Every structure is written in structure tokens, then in C-alpha cells.
Amino acid sequence: MMKILLVCAVVLGVAHAHTLHLGRTCPNVLPFPNLSVDKVLGVWYVVYKFDTSNTCLIWNITRGQLPDTLLVKETRQLAMLDLLGVDHTHAVTAMVDIPNPEVPGKMRVRWPTSALTGKADFVVFDTDYQSYLAVFECDKAGLLHRRSVTILSRTSTIDDMFVNRVRRLLDTAEVKHSALSNISHESCRRSGQHNWHVDEELFGLLPGVNEDEVRRRISEGVQDYDISQLEIIGEGVDSFRGSLKSAQDQPVV
Template identity: 40%
Template sequence: MLRGVDLMRKLLQTSLVISTRRIANTAFNKHLFITNVTLSLSLSGMGDVLQQHHNIAYKQQATWDITRTRHMTCTGMTVGALCHHWTVMLVTLRQVVVLCVVSVVVNGHDWGWGKCPRVDHSPNLSSDQLLGQWYVIEQFDTSSTCLTLNYTRVSPTQLKVTKSRQLVLLDSLRIEHTNSYTGTLDIPDGDKSGKMRVKWPLNIAGKADYIVFDTDGSSYAAVFECQQLTRIGHRASATILSKTPTLDAAIIAEIKKKMTDQGLDTHDFDVIDHSVCIRREDSDLNINIDEDTFKKIIGDASDSFKTIASQVMTFLQVANGASNFADTVVDVTRRLGASTNGSSDTSAAVLVDPDVELLA
């Protein structure tokens, strides 16, 4: 058994296998469009050849019709281009679904009636004291592990805050992963750094209050976040932070007492486990969400729709004025970035430019 495993390992390390993997990686990543078109036209042509030989064998056809095979091959090339962009669009839509699932899984807020409660901010806090990485010791309603917050400065009146965590769903599937989620913190009043406004990418309701209500300025901090959704309801969350993975129980108790004194409920806290955490560089899956994520996904989907529509319209317009199907496909491929061997008849050879990519 061990000898067979060693033999397989040596086989996978041979120059032939390594070269094959390199070629496949180039074909299916850097030149995916050309690869998809080539596979489509090859399968269409081979399929027609097999079908005709079957017909000949069963006396349903006298001879091989090479013109029909050429037409089917050209059809496969055009269909391959359309299917390539359709697949890209489906992958983009799948990313949207993943983001929606992530937004549900990582929800760490509690819902309440009426207006957001009034919470006093820490009066002597400087925004510079927040900068750097903080470990989340406890947070409202979350099942995430290894949760941290990292604050970086964008401008004198704006910070970035990045949540990094591991999701319990993927942990249960034994998938090593990390998830980062970056929001923007605005400081409306420069001398009140403890009272900010936060905007998270997946929060379509807009900005929320982000109040640092307790801190010693160096080793621990406590944040209360609240968003007014309607006149009759709000969603709120509280987070206890530390510069180390653990925090003294007496400090945690004191923070919760301050919350109680201001009329805040402390029963929704969950303790964050930092015992088994995966480093980003060691993880198999990294899920990163920031303010540009949706812009990129929507932009990719829009480009895919436009490309598919453009190719369909091009095909229909050319087909309307072409004398036969082979002329149609040759003309279409010219418009989509290919060239021919200069002939204008139906047997013109199509030469696809390998540097042409229809999707940026």
C-alpha cells in the first residue's frame, strides 16, 4: 500500500505531469475564453463526424458531408463564445448568493423596539488610541470564532475597521478559512472620537451609530453599535475588545455594569473562542468583503449581460444578410476578434487571435 502511494507521488512529480498541470492552469485561467471556444468547436465537429459515420454504417447516408461538418464546427465556435460569457455571469451571480449567506451567518445584532438607546461616549478618547488590532472578547449574538477588529486611518475624520473571523458553518465542515469584512468609520465631530458613524458593505439600511463608551486607551475598549431602521424599531450590538486574546473578568464585569447603568441589556453577549485560529496565509479559503465587492460583482454581471446581448444581436444581424450559415459564422468571428485566411468563400479558414479577450 505504501509502495503504491510512493509510486503515485513520484508520478505526480514527473516533468510531464508538472508541464500538463501548468498548461491546464494557463488554458483555464489566463485564456479561458479561447479554451472554451476551442473545446466547443472541437466537440461539435467530432460529434458530427461520429454521427455521419454512424449514418453511413447503417446505410442512412452515402458519403461523409464535409461541408456539414464545417458548418457544425463553426456553430460550436459561436455557441462556445456565448456559453463562455453565460458561465461567467452565473459565477458572478453565485458570488452574490455567497455574500448573502455570509451576511446572515455573521449577523451579530439584537433587535429592539423604539429608538436607539442613548449611550454616552468615552470623553477623552483619541482616535489614534483605536488604531491597530483588537481581539473581540465578547459580542452580541454571534457564533463566529477568532473574531478581531483592525482599525486603520484613512483621513483625520475617517477610519477603516476590518472584522476578521472564522465562520462556525465552515468550521463544522472542516474547511480552513478566514473571513474579513471592512467598513468605514466617520468621525463627524473631531473632538468626540468616541462617537462615530459606521457603514458596512452588506448593510443596505445605511450608516449606524458607533460609540466607544468605555476604554482605558491602551488595553481594552467597549463599543456599542445601533442603527435606527424605522420609527418603531432598531438593531443594536455591543462588543468588548482587548489588545490580547483574553481579558480580566473584573474588567468585563465593570464594562457590563456600565451598560446596565445606561439601561442596556447584557444577556445577549457570546464569548469568542480564540484557542484555534487559522492564519490568513495558511487558510484554504479567504472570503473578503469591502465597499468595492458589490461594485465589482454588479459590474461583472452587467458586462456579461451586455456581451451576451451584443453577440446575439451581431449574430442575428449578420445572419440576416449572409448567403449561407458558413458565411454567417466567418463574418461573426471577424467581428468578435478573429480573422480568416483572406478567402471570401464558404470554406474560409477561421484564425482566432489568442490575445483577444472579450471580457475585461
């Protein structure tokens, strides 16, 4: 029963962390120029994210075992399980790769819970390295695409000045951001009675698996079966030239 509850909570958390849009064309969000990847490594608190009710989201960004790869370990408390009073933590580790080292801010990510859509755009579009980080994600499935924006801070709070700056950049890229939700970091726990990881397989739940084992599985086992294979060759190259475009690219409600 606990495993069923966890799967339901993860599915709901993933579904509500994006906005859904018609068409396969992702907005052109420009990557942060000359991003220093080493400076964005380490622990970040997720303080704003698209439409999510989960709490205590934290990213730990580390170097992967393969060249030009990163690992993003996300820990969080799932709102559904919090509501049910389940003492828990949940972690998922994603593989991020940098297709073109000359444009390090424009990356690709594969979250274990996105088995149906494969890899997604993962664009670091703003940061000062010390205070905040802004990431735009977009993946495609069929005639639709999903968008997500994450604003992170080195501490559990963030100055409104940085949030307003990120919103202005999204306006410039014509990315609507009304779905940005503030993430609570109150009553967070480092470890609960139940602690789960999700590995590279669809909802492969690994109670008690240590981080080294998760890292090994992800580094050795990831297969890129993304339906769009025209990757980033240079700045400004479209990732899919045969896109079906919606007239106004309105969100699907």
C-alpha cells in the same frame, strides 16, 4: 456553491450579532470622554459580542484616507463554514467617520453588509487603551432598531474585571447585555485555503483582493444614504427627533 455558502454564512453572522428592538430610539450610551483616537488604533481581539457564534474575530483599526475617518477591518472564521469543515478566513472592512471632532468617541459606521440600513451609531464608551475597548452600535430600519455591543482586548483573553466594568456601564445606560457571547480564539488560522473580503457593495465578494484595493474602494465609493440625517452636532443632541417610541422598548423575539 462555495459563494452561496459564504453569502449564507455572512447573512447568518450579521443577523445574530445584534438584538432587535421596537422603536427608532437608540439608548443614550455616553461616549468615552476626550477619547484619544490614535491610542485605539491597531489590532484588537473581539472577546465578547452580542449573540454570535463566529470565532476568531479580530479588529484592526487604522486611519482612513479622508480626514476624521477610520477603517475597521474585521477578520473572522464563520461558524457555518467551520461546521462544514471549510478551511477559510473572512474579512470585511467598514468605514467609520467622526462627525464632531470635539466628541471623538461618538462615531458613525457603515459595514458593507448593512446596505439596507446604512450608517449606524458607533460609540466607544470605555477603554484604558492598553487592555480593553468597549463599543456600542445601533442602527435604525423602519420602526425598529438593532443594538450590538463589542468588548475587545489587546490579547486573546480579558480580565473579568474589565468585562464587569463594561456590564455596569451598560446597566447605567439601560442596555440589556445578556446577549454578550464569549468569542473563542482557539484553533484560529491566519490564512485558509479560501480567503474572502467583502467590499462596499452588498455582498460584493472579492477573493484575493489585497487590503490596499479594499481601502481604496471604501474611501472613494461610500455613499451615506442613512434614513436619519440629523447627525451629531453636539453632545446630547437627538439624532432623530420624530422617533416612534415603544412603551417599554422591549426586544422583538
